[in-house]
Amino acid sequence: xxxNEHLRRARENYETREHDVLVIGAGGAGLRAAISAADRGLxxxxxxxxxxxxAHTVMAEGGIAAAIGNVDPDDSWQQHFxxxxxxxxFLNNWRKAEIYTKEAPAGVYELEQWGALFNRTEVGKIHQxxxxxxxxxxxxxxxxxxxxEMIRTLQxxxxxxxAKVYMETTVTRLFKDAQGRIAGALAYTRxxxxxxxxxxxxxxxxxxxxxxxxxxxxxxxxxTGDGCILAYDAGAELVDMEMVQFHPTGMVWPPGxxxxxxxxxxxxxxxxxxxxxxxxxxxxxxxxxxxxxxRDVVARANYTEVQEGRGTxxxxxxxxxxxxxxxxxxxxxxxxxxxxxxxxxxxxxxEPMEVFPTVHYNMGGIKVEPETCATHVPGxxxxxxxxxxxxxxxRLGGNSLxxxxxxxxxxxxxxxxxxxxxxxxxxxxxxxxxxxxxxVLEPLEKPASDKDESPYLLQEELQEAMMExxxxxxxxxxxxxxxxxxLAIKDRLPNIKVGGTRLFNPGWHAAQDVRYLTQISEIIIRxxxxxxxxxxxxxxxxxxxxxxELGKINFVVKRNEQGEVGIEKREIxxxxxxxxxxxxxxxxxx
Amino acid sequence: MTEENHNVTSKAHxxxxxxxxxxxxxxxxxxxxRGDAEGGEEVEYETPLVxxxxxxxxxxxxxxxxxxxxxxxxxxxxxxxxxxxxxxNGVPRLMCKTRIEEYGDEEIHVGPMRAFPVIKDLVSDxxxxxxxxxxxxxxxxxxxxxxxxxxxDVERLYEPKKCIECFMCQDVCHVLRTHHKHAEFAGPRFFVxxxxxxxxxxxxxxxxxxxxxxxxxxxxNITKCCTEVCPVGIHITDNSIIPLKERxxxxxxxxxxxxxxxxxxxxxxxxxxxxxxG
Numbered sequence: 127x128x129x130n131e132h133l134r135r136a137r138e139n140y141e142t143r144e145h146d147v148l149v150i151g152a153g154g155a156g157l158r159a160a161i162s163a164a165d166r167g168l169x170x171x172x173x174x175x176x177x178x179x180x181a182h183t184v185m186a187e188g189g190i191a192a193a194i195g196n197v198d199p200d201d202s203w204q205q206h207f208x209x210x211x212x213x214x215x216f217l218n219n220w221r222k223a224e225i226y227t228k229e230a231p232a233g234v235y236e237l238e239q240w241g242a243l244f245n246r247t248e249v250g251k252i253h254q255x256x257x258x259x260x261x262x263x264x265x266x267x268x269x270x271x272x273x274x275e276m277i278r279t280l281q282x283x284x285x286x287x288x289a290k291v292y293m294e295t296t297v298t299r300l301f302k303d304a305q306g307r308i309a310g311a312l313a314y315t316r317x318x319x320x321x322x323x324x325x326x327x328x329x330x331x332x333x334x335x336x337x338x339x340x341x342x343x344x345x346x347x348x349x350t351g352d353g354c355i356l357a358y359d360a361g362a363e364l365v366d367m368e369m370v371q372f373h374p375t376g377m378v379w380p381p382g383x384x385x386x387x388x389x390x391x392x393x394x395x396x397x398x399x400x401x402x403x404x405x406x407x408x409x410x411x412x413x414x415x416x417x418x419x420x421r422d423v424v425a426r427a428n429y430t431e432v433q434e435g436r437g438t439x440x441x442x443x444x445x446x447x448x449x450x451x452x453x454x455x456x457x458x459x460x461x462x463x464x465x466x467x468x469x470x471x472x473x474x475x476x477e478p479m480e481v482f483p484t485v486h487y488n489m490g491g492i493k494v495e496p497e498t499c500a501t502h503v504p505g506x507x508x509x510x511x512x513x514x515x516x517x518x519x520x521r522l523g524g525n526s527l528x529x530x531x532x533x534x535x536x537x538x539x540x541x542x543x544x545x546x547x548x549x550x551x552x553x554x555x556x557x558x559x560x561x562x563x564x565x566v567l568e569p570l571e572k573p574a575s576d577k578d579e580s581p582y583l584l585q586e587e588l589q590e591a592m593m594e595x596x597x598x599x600x601x602x603x604x605x606x607x608x609x610x611x612x613l614a615i616k617d618r619l620p621n622i623k624v625g626g627t628r629l630f631n632p633g634w635h636a637a638q639d640v641r642y643l644t645q646i647s648e649i650i651i652r653x654x655x656x657x658x659x660x661x662x663x664x665x666x667x668x669x670x671x672x673x674x675e676l677g678k679i680n681f682v683v684k685r686n687e688q689g690e691v692g693i694e695k696r697e698i699x700x701x702x703x704x705x706x707x708x709x710x711x712x713x714x715x716x
Numbered sequence: 717m718t719e720e721n722h723n724v725t726s727k728a729h730x731x732x733x734x735x736x737x738x739x740x741x742x743x744x745x746x747x748x749x750r751g752d753a754e755g756g757e758e759v760e761y762e763t764p765l766v767x768x769x770x771x772x773x774x775x776x777x778x779x780x781x782x783x784x785x786x787x788x789x790x791x792x793x794x795x796x797x798x799x800x801x802x803x804x805n806g807v808p809r810l811m812c813k814t815r816i817e818e819y820g821d822e823e824i825h826v827g828p829m830r831a832f833p834v835i836k837d838l839v840s841d842x843x844x845x846x847x848x849x850x851x852x853x854x855x856x857x858x859x860x861x862x863x864x865x866x867x868x869d870v871e872r873l874y875e876p877k878k879c880i881e882c883f884m885c886q887d888v889c890h891v892l893r894t895h896h897k898h899a900e901f902a903g904p905r906f907f908v909x910x911x912x913x914x915x916x917x918x919x920x921x922x923x924x925x926x927x928x929x930x931x932x933x934x935x936x937n938i939t940k941c942c943t944e945v946c947p948v949g950i951h952i953t954d955n956s957i958i959p960l961k962e963r964x965x966x967x968x969x970x971x972x973x974x975x976x977x978x979x980x981x982x983x984x985x986x987x988x989x990x991x992x993x994g
Contacts, residue, residue, distance in 0.1 A: 184880075185794070185797070239861035240855060241854070241916065243870055243873055243916075245867075246866055250863075251864065278879075380768020381766050382770055461796065624785070626784065633779075
């Protein structure tokens with residue numbers, strides 16, 4: 127009965143577009159993948175929920191970590207590799223980290239080749255700044271707006287190819303053929319709610335993260351994890367989902383600005399953290415690296431200071447960069463100066479900022495094969511934040527922008543290779559398409575009832591639950607309570623009802639997002655319950671420290687036959703000798 | 717409309733609102749355009765005023781609690797992305813950067829950018845800008861990166877590179893807004909882009925012909941409206957448009973150059989053939 131009802135409502139025209147490669151997401155990874163595939167002469171479609179150039183990449187401030195060695199000539203990919211694995215507590219996919227640290231310099235040069243501008247050294251090379259957890263000064267940057275430079279460069283490069291960009295278009299489902307291969311996707315345009323059936327044999331998932339599962343976040347409305355769940359629903363594996371990065375420094379005041387990112391560049395440029403009594407507290411947490419410790423450590427330090435009653439009036443800690451003086455601040459951190467002046471009436475050249483951890487990044491994501499970014503679903507590739515593995519238990523600042531370039535390119539090439547070797551055509555039955563259209567229209571078209579729920583309020587409730595139960599300090603009982611709340615929200619999803627029409631209706635769009643947020647939250651909590659230890663971003667208060675056995679495994683998630691979250695402990699394969707030797711040499715040096 | 721007056725059915729789940737922190741006990745009143753291409757009208761909304769509240773905070777709060785289908789674009793909420801451009805009391809502003817308290821007792825009217833077709837509420841169709849962007853000759857060089865470029869070679873480029881594509885300069889430009897020259901005129905945003913391309917030490921393309929013919933730079937009569945609304949402080953008229961106008965004038969209106977062109981044909985014989993390449 128219900129299926130027929132769906133079909134009846136869905137009998138309508140939809141447009142069909144065919145591409146060889148469909149890229150979902152137009153941040154750094156998606157655009158870089160699109161450029162690769164288009165360069166190979168393939169037909170490429172790029173779908174983005176926002177306008178072109180507005181993806182979350184634009185918010186990246188600090189820079190791109192690449193061992194170019196312009197400022198510190200001793201730097202090497204080997205040292206970058208060591209730093210990346212140390213920070214990731216060895217949960218990283220070591221092959222991904224090896225590829226990344228070797229290829230990041232080429233990624234930076236490629237951007238420069240396409241017109242991106244970086245700050246210069248005195249001898250006319252790309253300047254590099256220090257950042258937390260990096261042994262050497264390693265981040266290529268332009269002031270504190272490196273992400274803007276990167277997205278604009280890739281955007282303009284993409285516009286110069288034959289790739290077709292579908293702006294403000296939302297994908298709701300991936301289609302597979304009878305053999306289990308990717309066959310396309312369904313999407314609708316946000317402007318007028320018209321449906322598009324994309325026929326494509328290869329999909330590159332590059333939808334970014336899911337920071338919107340928390341209330342205090344540096345993420346935009348877009349960060350709802352669509353791609354992660356679309357891939358999961360299609361049978362892909364996810365890895366390290368318990369690992370959520372809380373950036374140590376988000377704004378705390380005024381309330382509307384809570385969670386907005388304060389770049390790590392501030393600490394890179396010598397910014398000092400102090401508590402309300404003026405104590406430079408990082409001495410207690412990491413006396414060697416101080417403010418330039420890794421993000422997991424600094425975030426916990428900031429959190430602990432406030433929890434233990436040494437916080438500022440608005441519940442943060444002080445971050446002080448006044449020693450640089452106005453002129454240097456305007457050169458190196460102009461965006462931060464403007465942001466605090468305009469939003470908080472604080473002149474950071476004269477007074478300290480108030481900061482507190484904010485949800486920033488997801489280390490976990492779709493499990494991919496390092497060389498090609500292929501998932502276990504034939505024809506499905508993933509790159510950027512939505513893919514997991516590179517960062518392990520904690521990402522180093524600057525390793526994300528580089529990730530987009532290195533693995534965006536590889537995903538585009540991987541998809542192109544797959545297309546060139548394939549002989550089948552993309553087929554999806556009309557009934558499957560119509561059923562999906564019916565499902566998407568349900569919250570808009572079903573009759574009102576007294577059970578109706580608002581997608582916005584459900585999302586707020588979920589964000590509150592995640593803040594309370596799956597924050598940067600976790601314990602088993604609280605996680606279980608949080609899981610109960612998330613599952614209760616999941617049961618209420620069918621009650622979502624929205625008013626208005628299909629014309630640019632954010633309420634209807636939000637109704638799609640909540641499903642992703644709920645599923646991801648459930649997965650994160652379930653994995654966090656399994657990892658009974660303290661490691662990187664996963665910090666269980668009910669366990670004392672790291673567990674040696676758990677340090678050898680990743681938790682891999684796959685939808686099981688009952689449609690439920692299946693979690694498998696998977697052993698991390700041993701590092702090959704040429705990589706393992708790097709750590710022996712490192713130890714020998716100490 | 718107030719929050720007791722939901723226009724979409726929703727059970728109250730007592731969300732913890734921002735007013736728990738920094739609540740002022742007062743309310744913000746906004747008159748927001750509700751309508752589409754066919755027309756519409758302003759609707760007044762009232763929402764709790766929180767300390768430091770910006771117009772975007774108020775609009776999103778109204779959207780979540782009173783008008784679920786209120787159309788608005790936003791992304792970063794930190795003035796980095798240029799998505800939330802709107803006309804506030806007739807002036808284009810980023811909603812995320814405009815504090816409610818700035819207006820004191822004045823009424824606050826929020827509407828979409830009007831130089832582009834309105835789609836719905838606060839959202840207008842800015843896709844034309846991306847078409848213009850596609851037509852500009854991209855960065856072109858025969859040099860191989862990494863480049864050697866000194867700070868003094870590139871420091872002039874930092875300013876135009878700050879552009880966040882909010883399109884407010886386009887919205888306020890009377891060549892577009894009043895005279896609708898969208899087919900012949902690229903608008904301030906794209907003179908800013910042309911400026912850095914033309915000034916990049918490694919770029920080898922020549923865009924002066926396009927600037928004159930396709931981008932219609934001659935239409936600009938330097939009223940500086942664009943500069944006034946730029947949220948990142950680019951001196952669009954002085955630093956982008958005037959230098960480009962001077963170069964176009966030197967190339968096309970200098971009698972000696974005119975004669976040379978007559979004799980030799982265009983410089984380099986053609987226009988680099990790189991319009992869609994790069």
